[in-house]
Amino acid sequence: MADLKAAAREAWLYAxxxxxxxxxRSRVLALGQQMNVFTHVWRLADHRHRAVTTPNNDTFYSxxxxxxxxxxxxxxxxxxxxxxxxxxxxxxxxxxxxxLGTRTTGPxxxxxxxxGPNEAAEGANLIRSPTNHVWALARVLVxxxxxxxxxxxxxxxxxxQGPAAPPPPAQAARSAAWQDYFASAAALMAANPPPxxxxxxxxxxxxxxxxxxxxxxxxxxxxxxxxxAGIAEARREARKSGLGGSTFIDGWSYPEPGLGDxxxxxxxxxxxxxxGLAALPPVEAMYMRAEGHLPGALFDGMRNWRLHFxxxxxxxxxxxxxxxxxxxxxxxxxxxxxxxxxxxxxxxxSEGLAYNDDGSLDIWIGNADPGxxxxxxxxxxxxxxxxxxxxxxxxxxxLLTGRYRLPPITEA
Numbered sequence: 001m002a003d004l005k006a007a008a009r010e011a012w013l014y015a016x017x018x019x020x021x022x023x024x025r026s027r028v029l030a031l032g033q034q035m036n037v038f039t040h041v042w043r044l045a046d047h048r049h050r051a052v053t054t055p056n057n058d059t060f061y062s063x064x065x066x067x068x069x070x071x072x073x074x075x076x077x078x079x080x081x082x083x084x085x086x087x088x089x090x091x092x093x094x095x096x097x098x099x100l101g102t103r104t105t106g107p108x109x110x111x112x113x114x115x116g117p118n119e120a121a122e123g124a125n126l127i128r129s130p131t132n133h134v135w136a137l138a139r140v141l142v143x144x145x146x147x148x149x150x151x152x153x154x155x156x157x158x159x160x161q162g163p164a165a166p167p168p169p170a171q172a173a174r175s176a177a178w179q180d181y182f183a184s185a186a187a188l189m190a191a192n193p194p195p196x197x198x199x200x201x202x203x204x205x206x207x208x209x210x211x212x213x214x215x216x217x218x219x220x221x222x223x224x225x226x227x228x229a230g231i232a233e234a235r236r237e238a239r240k241s242g243l244g245g246s247t248f249i250d251g252w253s254y255p256e257p258g259l260g261d262x263x264x265x266x267x268x269x270x271x272x273x274x275x276g277l278a279a280l281p282p283v284e285a286m287y288m289r290a291e292g293h294l295p296g297a298l299f300d301g302m303r304n305w306r307l308h309f310x311x312x313x314x315x316x317x318x319x320x321x322x323x324x325x326x327x328x329x330x331x332x333x334x335x336x337x338x339x340x341x342x343x344x345x346x347x348x349x350s351e352g353l354a355y356n357d358d359g360s361l362d363i364w365i366g367n368a369d370p371g372x373x374x375x376x377x378x379x380x381x382x383x384x385x386x387x388x389x390x391x392x393x394x395x396x397x398x399l400l401t402g403r404y405r406l407p408p409i410t411e412a
Contacts, residue, residue, distance in 0.1 A: 008230030015185035053333040059139035066134040067165035068116030078157025084141035092192035179216035186214035251408035290388040298385035311359030316396035322347030339380035
């Protein structure tokens with residue numbers, strides 16, 4: 001039974017990305033989104049945005065749930081000029097197998113054909129997905145309210161053409177009983193077969209029967225107890241690290257190199273699916289998390305905090321950076337908190353951001369208004385624990401390689 005407990009622990013983590021993707025798909029389809037069609041969101045995420053954990057407040061999102069089992073789809077990417085644009089194409093296991101846009105395909109846009117793993121196709125601008133299910137998620141930079149109309153114009157140029165596809169059946173959520181969770185995992189694995197490079201793991205979790213007809217009824221009460229114990233361990237492990245990683249350097253964690261394209265790092269993939277679903281790989285966006293003094297690396301909102309950048313130590317990026325503040329849920333997810341300024345992030349594009357006379361920059365963080373001279377640089381916090389994440393898009397080599405490190409957040 002020890003093997004069954006270990007198998008359940010590993011299988012729960014292994015399947016979590018499939019489950020989270022399926023849950024997200026069900027949520028958006030319930031709101032009226034169709035398969036193989038882009039839906040554009042023309043407002044920046046705020047405290048009401050609870051569909052996906054750790055949203056950003058810098059870009060408009062466009063999203064499409066794609067089913068390639070009915071044939072290829074064509075994606076039209078608009079010209080974006082100097083505006084940051086990315087279209088991440090994620091397989092059913094949350095790996096970014098292709099990213100189109102500013103960094104990769106350039107500012108002029110184009111037309112691309114997306115095909116499934118078994119499609120007989122060839123030609124220019126052809127992208128092959130490892131799974132028939134794809135989540136296409138675009139981010140279009142918005143430089144504040146004055147820029148919203150221009151950003152929307154770019155965003156509406158993004159489109160998808162392909163065969164109609166029925167919505168797939170709903171699946172169990174991560175909070176479901178183990179019988180339902182693993183039944184859904186088995187169905188999702190059948191629809192999106194694991195890569196051959198996962199054979200060693202599949203052998204370890206074979207006692208559960210996820211790939212050869214899962215049957216919860218065949219397990220005894222004692223075996224069921226072992227399965228539940230393994231899942232309890234998996235839940236604790238998934239909450240340990242996540243989007244920014246678990247090791248802190250000078251008060252900040254930095255993403256693992258495999259973020260967004262995880263290979264065989266199944267535990268990290270699961271942790272990111274829980275706390276940072278749909279994260280981009282570091283070459284596209286660096287996600288850093290600040291280390292608070294409270295359990296879970298959270299900060300106390302009733303204390304005042306300061307992030308100070310010396311003039312010669314501003315974040316080295318080719319696009320932009322922003323610091324986002326989130327309240328944490330009990331199950332390890334993060335969402336924006338309502339505040340009097342409706343300010344959920346602050347960064348190098350924030351209107352009115354004030355630099356010091358020597359070119360340095362101070363950001364003030366906390367529940368209390370820091371006063372007239374500092375309010376322009378204030379990131380309001382709830383009167384409760386909160387988390388801080390820094391995003392840096394298109395980081396320069398010194399950031400990507402670790403030669404640059406963020407300064408620590410200190411109590412003000």
